[in-house]
Amino acid sequence: MSQMLPLRPVDRDGTFEARRFQVFTARNMDKIPGLDRMPEDERFAMRVVANVLPFRVNEYVINELIDWEKAPDDPIYQLTIPQRGMLAPALFDRMADVLRRDASREEINRVAWEIRNELNPHPAGQMKLNVPQHDGEKLEGMQHKYNETVLFFPSQGQVCHSYCTFCFRWAQFVGDKDLQFASNEAERLHAYLRDHREVSDLLLTGGDPMVMKTRKLEEYLDPLLAADLEHVQTVRLGTKALTFWPYRFVTDKDADDLLRLFERLVNSGRHVALMAHYNHPQELKTPIAEEAIRRIRDTGVEIRAQGPLLAHINDSSEAWAELWRKQVRLGIIPYYMFVERDTGARHYFEVPLARAWEIYRDAMKQVSGLGRTARGPSMSAGPGKVEVQGITEVQGEKVFVLRFIQGRNPDWVQRPFFAKFDPNATWLDQLQPAFGEDKFFFQDEYDAMLASVESD
Ligand SMILES: *Cc1c(COP(=O)(O)O)cnc(C)c1O
Ligand code: SF4
Numbered sequence: 001m002s003q004m005l006p007l008r009p010v011d012r013d014g015t016f017e018a019r020r021f022q023v024f025t026a027r028n029m030d031k032i033p034g035l036d037r038m039p040e041d042e043r044f045a046m047r048v049v050a051n052v053l054p055f056r057v058n059e060y061v062i063n064e065l066i067d068w069e070k071a072p073d074d075p076i077y078q079l080t081i082p083q084r085g086m087l088a089p090a091l092f093d094r095m096a097d098v099l100r101r102d103a104s105r106e107e108i109n110r111v112a113w114e115i116r117n118e119l120n121p122h123p124a125g126q127m128k129l130n131v132p133q134h135d136g137e138k139l140e141g142m143q144h145k146y147n148e149t150v151l152f153f154p155s156q157g158q159v160c161h162s163y164c165t166f167c168f169r170w171a172q173f174v175g176d177k178d179l180q181f182a183s184n185e186a187e188r189l190h191a192y193l194r195d196h197r198e199v200s201d202l203l204l205t206g207g208d209p210m211v212m213k214t215r216k217l218e219e220y221l222d223p224l225l226a227a228d229l230e231h232v233q234t235v236r237l238g239t240k241a242l243t244f245w246p247y248r249f250v251t252d253k254d255a256d257d258l259l260r261l262f263e264r265l266v267n268s269g270r271h272v273a274l275m276a277h278y279n280h281p282q283e284l285k286t287p288i289a290e291e292a293i294r295r296i297r298d299t300g301v302e303i304r305a306q307g308p309l310l311a312h313i314n315d316s317s318e319a320w321a322e323l324w325r326k327q328v329r330l331g332i333i334p335y336y337m338f339v340e341r342d343t344g345a346r347h348y349f350e351v352p353l354a355r356a357w358e359i360y361r362d363a364m365k366q367v368s369g370l371g372r373t374a375r376g377p378s379m380s381a382g383p384g385k386v387e388v389q390g391i392t393e394v395q396g397e398k399v400f401v402l403r404f405i406q407g408r409n410p411d412w413v414q415r416p417f418f419a420k421f422d423p424n425a426t427w428l429d430q431l432q433p434a435f436g437e438d439k440f441f442f443q444d445e446y447d448a449m450l451a452s453v454e455s456d
Contacts, residue, residue, distance in 0.1 A: 016288055018251040021161070022059040026050040032057070034068045042072065042084075048095045049082035051108060052115050053345060054173035056163045057081065061244055064286050075280040075319070078312045080162050086345035091115045112174075121171035123343040134192050141185070142192065146384075146406050149201040152189050156216050157209035161244035164279075166310055166349045168341040172207065186219045194228050203236040203275070210241035214254035218261055225268050234271045242276045242303070243283040246292035259299050266300035276332065279307045279314050281322040284330065293330050306336035309356050309377060310349040317362030324363065324371040337376030339388075342427050350426045353377065353400065357388045375405055381428040383446045384408055391421060399434040404442075408449060412442050 024032050029050060035043060049055075057080045071077040084092060098111050130143035132150075143151040158172055167173070193199055204220065224232055241248045249255055265272045274296060283289065296303060305327050309315060314323070324334045337360055340349045351359070356377040364372050378387045384407035391400055398421035404412045417440055419431035433440050 016247075016250050016291055019060060019247050021245065021247075023056055023162075024058070024062070025056050029055070032062055034062060034066070034071070037068070038071065044096075044099075045084035045092075046082045048092060048099060049084065049086050051095055051099065052087060052091075052112050053082060053165070054163045054167070054170050055082055056160070056173075058162050058244065060247070061162050064288075065243075065282060067282070073312075074282075075313045076282055079164055079166075079279060082165060083312075083348065085348045086165060087115070088347065091118065116171065116174065119345075120343045123168060123341045132192065134188065134195065139188060139192060142189065144196075144199075145408065147198050147410055149203055150189075150193065150196070150199050151203045151205055152220070153205060153207070154186075154209055154212065154216070154220060156212045157204070158207035159211055160206065160208040161211060161241055161248075164240070166308065166313075166340060166345055168343050169207070170344045186223070189220065190223050190229065193224075193232055197231050199232060201234040201236060202232050203238060205238035208239050208241055208244075209237055210239040210245075210248050214257040214261060217258065221261060221265060224270070225264065232270075234273065235265055236273045236275050238275045238277070240277040242274070242289060242292055242296075243278060246286070246288045249292040249295050250288060255295075259295060262296070262299040262301045272299075272301045274301055274303045275335070276303050276305050277307050278305045278323060278327070279310065280319055281326050284323075284326050290330060293332065297331050303332045304335040305332050305374075306338065308338040308340045308349075309351055309359060310340055311351050312349065315351050315355070315359060317359045317366065320359060320363035321366035321371075324367045324374065328367070328370045334371060334374035336378055337374050339377045339379045339427070341380065342429075352423060353379075353388050353425050353427075353431075354391060354421070354423050357391060360388075361390075378405055379428050382408075382450075383428075383442055384412060386428055389416065394418070394434070397421075397434055400431065402431075407442070409442070409445060415441070417441055 026047070029035070029046065030043075035046075061076065061080055065076045066080070067074045067076070072081070072083065087095070094111055094115060095108075098108055103111075130145045130151075132139050132142050132144040141153045141155065143153075145151075160173075163170075163173060193202065202224070209217065221235065223229065224235065247255070249258065262272055278284070293303060305323075307314075309320075314320065320337070327334055337356075339353065339356055340346055340351070360377050375387055378385050383404075385405040387403050387405050389401040389403055391398070393399070400419040400421060401416055402419060403414055403416050407413050418434035419440075420434045422431065425431050
């Protein structure tokens, strides 16, 4: 049952000491304080996985967020520290063998790439279908999938203060240029936006754009204040810095400049939203995390929360209910509960859609209306964002009730459709249409969209 949240009096003049940002990667992981109490085979497994999937964790996460008494079951440990189960046994053994043989760096890298290529590095057609064009040129570092929103991946923002073990953008972090879509051309972004008056929302994402210096962010964002970009009404910044490095907004040297930038955008009449990635209430347990939220909200920027549902981390209604309650108390608006995507260590983290919906519903029941604003569970699939609205029975057939929250064709949005119930399905492509239909209503149109990019 719900416990009382410890209330922390707001200390408006609170002083927080600056913290030096220190990071651990596969190279110096042996130095992580606390890890020495983990058994040897656990540490070896960690090294095996860290040679395939991205690994990076900073000292704040290690010392303040992870509860080492509970490791390896601690949710933040699972969120950041590689686990054996993240690779299928055959793939795990392939890398374990190479490491045990003390193979050369080249061989380790070659095997790492063989394994990565078996992990569906580009889910949901991201490389082909979503890349926009300007003056006949492909614009790398951008995605324009839904009419009103452009995603921009600034090249200086393609890392994070720590990496999440389940990250669906993991392929960007392991160093293959083909897998990275990043752009450092602020001007091209602005030119594209000038030409696309239908775009009301710009979403800066990554990696984590909050790893960028404020000066760099200003290059991307200040030009939005000009009259020719007035149609861009909303600026969203996708980030996990509120979890991994709240000092970014409090004590880092350019923290105050960042808040002033937020204020300029807000004062220009824009809606500015920090799309904060959260998975577990434990991410909100430190005074510095609360202080960062307070300072951001003081600028008029809204904070909306989103994140995937994950086995080993947050697959319980209690975790979500507590997360939502805590967010609402701190003035954060719950926005999305996602389904883990079909990539990377997915098989370790995935939760069947039926179970995901039960957790969602159960968590909703435990919070007040202000906590019931998160949509989900939602799959960001090729055709669009598809929400599991429920499970029901229609004339004797058990079905999933689904709807598009976002669609490649806006006309698909909000239309309910039905799939045969399947207790094990974890993704849209595993679902069959209900009532004996042979395809979903959007299938022909979506196939045509795929065919048109295949052919150019
Ligand atoms: C989720 C998403 C958006 C934003 O959708 P909203 O429903 O407006 O939050 C935009 N582009 C892509 C590719 C997305 O996945
Ligand atoms: S913060 Fe986001 S982009 Fe970065 S590793 Fe985590 S999920 Fe991936």
